Amino acid sequence: MARLVRICAVMGLAAACANAGAAQDLRVPDSAVAGEQTSISTTGSGKATFYLAGPGVSRKNEVALGQEVRLTGHDLRDAGYYLAILCSETCRSAGFYVSAGKAASLSFIVHPSRVPVAQDEAVNGVAFPFDQYRNLVLAPVNVNFRLNTKDASLFSRAIRTQNGVAWFRTASGKSAGALQVVASLDDLTTRRAVQQVASDPCNLRITGQRTKTGILVQTEPVHDCSGNVLPDGTIVTFTATGPEGRDTVDAPIKQGIARAQMDSSGATTISVASGVVMGNEIRVGAQP
Amino acid sequence: MKAATKFVPGFHFPLFFAGVLLLVPALNSYAADAMVEVQLDVKKAAPRAIEELTEGRILRDYRFAWTSMAQALQFNTFDPLEGPFSGEARRWLRQTVTSQQQSGLSHRYTDQNHRLEAVFYSPEGDVVELHDTAQYHLQILDGEKDIHDENVVVHYVVLMTPGADRWTIRQLQAVPQF
Numbered sequence: 001m002a003r004l005v006r007i008c009a010v011m012g013l014a015a016a017c018a019n020a021g022a023a024q025d026l027r028v029p030d031s032a033v034a035g036e037q038t039s040i041s042t043t044g045s046g047k048a049t050f051y052l053a054g055p056g057v058s059r060k061n062e063v064a065l066g067q068e069v070r071l072t073g074h075d076l077r078d079a080g081y082y083l084a085i086l087c088s089e090t091c092r093s094a095g096f097y098v099s100a101g102k103a104a105s106l107s108f109i110v111h112p113s114r115v116p117v118a119q120d121e122a123v124n125g126v127a128f129p130f131d132q133y134r135n136l137v138l139a140p141v142n143v144n145f146r147l148n149t150k151d152a153s154l155f156s157r158a159i160r161t162q163n164g165v166a167w168f169r170t171a172s173g174k175s176a177g178a179l180q181v182v183a184s185l186d187d188l189t190t191r192r193a194v195q196q197v198a199s200d201p202c203n204l205r206i207t208g209q210r211t212k213t214g215i216l217v218q219t220e221p222v223h224d225c226s227g228n229v230l231p232d233g234t235i236v237t238f239t240a241t242g243p244e245g246r247d248t249v250d251a252p253i254k255q256g257i258a259r260a261q262m263d264s265s266g267a268t269t270i271s272v273a274s275g276v277v278m279g280n281e282i283r284v285g286a287q288p
Numbered sequence: 289m290k291a292a293t294k295f296v297p298g299f300h301f302p303l304f305f306a307g308v309l310l311l312v313p314a315l316n317s318y319a320a321d322a323m324v325e326v327q328l329d330v331k332k333a334a335p336r337a338i339e340e341l342t343e344g345r346i347l348r349d350y351r352f353a354w355t356s357m358a359q360a361l362q363f364n365t366f367d368p369l370e371g372p373f374s375g376e377a378r379r380w381l382r383q384t385v386t387s388q389q390q391s392g393l394s395h396r397y398t399d400q401n402h403r404l405e406a407v408f409y410s411p412e413g414d415v416v417e418l419h420d421t422a423q424y425h426l427q428i429l430d431g432e433k434d435i436h437d438e439n440v441v442v443h444y445v446v447l448m449t450p451g452a453d454r455w456t457i458r459q460l461q462a463v464p465q466f
Contacts, residue, residue: 051393051435053428055462056380058387060430078380081442081462085428091435097464111412124411128447134376136445136459163407163417163466164445167335 024048024065026086028096032071034079034135035101039068040094042086054082054098079135100135106143108183110192115172115179116199117226123147123194124169127183129161136164146182149173149196172196176228198228204279206238206272214263215240215284217270221256229256234274242268324358324400326351328418333406336413346406346416346448349455354400357381361395364388374449375458396427399439404446413450419466420444 024044032038042048044065052059052071055078063069065088076082079100085093110125125145129137143166147155154173159166166183172194173179179194202225208217217238222230236258240247243266251258262270265287272279328347330338338346353372360368360381369381388394401423408417421443428436443466447459 049430051391051428051430053393053395053436056383056387058384058391058393060391060393078383079461079463083428083436085436087430087435093436093438095440097462099463100461109410109412109414111414126410126415134379136447136461138445138461138463163419165408165417167408167410169335169411 024086024088025092026069026084026094028082028084028094030096032076032082032096032098033101034098034131034133035073035077037071037073038076039070040084041068042066044088046088048086048088051085051087052082053085054078055080057082077133079131079133100137100139101131101133103129103137103141103185103188104132105130105134106183106185106188106190108190108192110181110194112194114195114197117172117176117196117224117228118174118199119172121169122172123179123181124167125181125183125192126165126167127161127185127190128165129185129188137161138164141185144182144184146180146184147173148180148182149175149177154179174226176231198230199224199226201230201234201274201277201279204236204272204274204277206270206279206282208262208270208282208284210284210287211261214261214265215268215270216259216261217272217282218259219253219257219272219279222253222258222274223256230274234258236272236274238262238270238272240264240268240270242266323398324351324354324402326354326402326404328404328406330406333409333416335411336409338406338409338416342413346418346455347404350402350404350418350420350446350448350457352454353457354397354402358395358397358400360385361388361397364394371454372456373458373460374451374456377457377460392431393435394429396429398425398427400424416448416455418444418446418448420446 027041029038042065046065048063048065050061050063050069057075076098079098081097083093083095085091107128115122127143129141131137140160142158142160144158145168155170173196176196176198179196181192183190201222205220206217208215230253232254234253235250238249238260240262242264249260251260267286268284271281326347330343356368356372364385366385369378403421405419407419423441425439442462445461445463448455449458
């Protein structure tokens with residue numbers, strides 16, 4: 001053996017001699033794509049056991065050395081690190097990576113599902129491109145984000161993925177109604193919907209009149225500062241302060257207006273609020 | 289005269305024995321978990337910053353996931369995969385176990401060291417992307433025969449999402465480099 005090494009060193013063929021000493025060897029692909037077939041070449045002669053170990057696969061079969069080992073698309077459907085191992089008397093191994101294929105779907109998460117109008121940085125979306133085998137596509141691609149209401153385009157931007165993700169954040173629109181949020185990549189399109197609702201009331205005003213049983217108080221039509229009518233069910237709080245003390249009534253908005261009947265016979269001051277917004281104050285005289 | 293067996297008041301031997309039996313697997317699990325070293329750097333997390341409590345949970349659950357994965361792929365059993373993995377990661381890990389059961393192979397991951405870097409944390413906090421530079425000793429066995437044995441460094445791109453009581457790994461994809 002020492003003589004063999006000496007001869008190899010003298011001839012400058014150490015690597016070749018090392019190979020000659022090995023019973024078998026294998027050469028893996030430099031690059032492979034998920035779901036695409038490829039092959040591994042082997043050297044040597046006789047039979048050997050071939051193993052493929054990777055994400056989702058653990059294959060073992062007999063092969064003839066010197067021939068190519070075919071790896072099917074099914075063997076390599078998951079992107080990641082694979083080890084090819086060839087064993088006869090000893091084992092030789094080599095690793096290679098399988099990368100994701102072309103984007104075939106977009107995972108698109110949009111928040112929130114319901115948003116008040118005219119809010120800064122209120123709507124955001126995150127998109128992940130995946131290939132047909134659900135491997136994350138890490139090669140940069142452009143994802144186009146578009147936000148449209150029924151009559152206006154609010155936002156349109158192409159964002160390049162970084163580490164397999166693209167995202168945006170923007171303001172909500174001015175008018176209540178459905179907001180279509182679209183992410184597209186080549187011919188792939190994924191849609192989400194966000195419901196834009198009126199924001200806080202603006203210029204909350206009430207009127208009141210005495211009736212036989214007390215005071216009937218009601219709001220003027222309640223709008224936000226963009227002119228959207230507040231949705232039915234929004235609570236308006238009326239507070240009456242008179243000689244009998246203090247009385248509070250919560251009333252829901254119905255078709256833009258909230259009404260309440262307050263029990264008070266003396267001179268009464270009535271104020272109104274909805275959420276964090278205060279309205280005007282009125283004074284109603286005592287019952288004649 | 290026959291020696292009387294002495295009992296310590298309040299000490300019940302069968303109960304003690306049962307307790308020891310119950311404790312041993314827990315200690316084993318702790319030992320396996322303790323061998324998985326994980327460090328997490330959250331400085332580059334964007335657009336949302338990762339809160340300290342979240343950082344601790346991610347660390348804890350990522351470490352547990354690798355402990356579980358190592359157990360599943362060593363003993364070819366599905367149970368350890370059920371909590372810490374979801375989505376695609378769970379699918380391919382289960383597929384690997386099924387495939388290993390058929391081929392007779394098993395993986396042994398030891399001396400694990402994971403250097404994690406958070407590179408993306410979504411605005412609403414519902415997904416985090418991590419880059420893991422993992423170093424471990426990997427043995428692949430065909431039955432009892434050792435067919436592969438080496439120390440490796442592998443880079444993983446990881447997507448984790450929060451569940452009811454833990455963060456789960458949804459995507460675990462090895463890449464040549466970041």
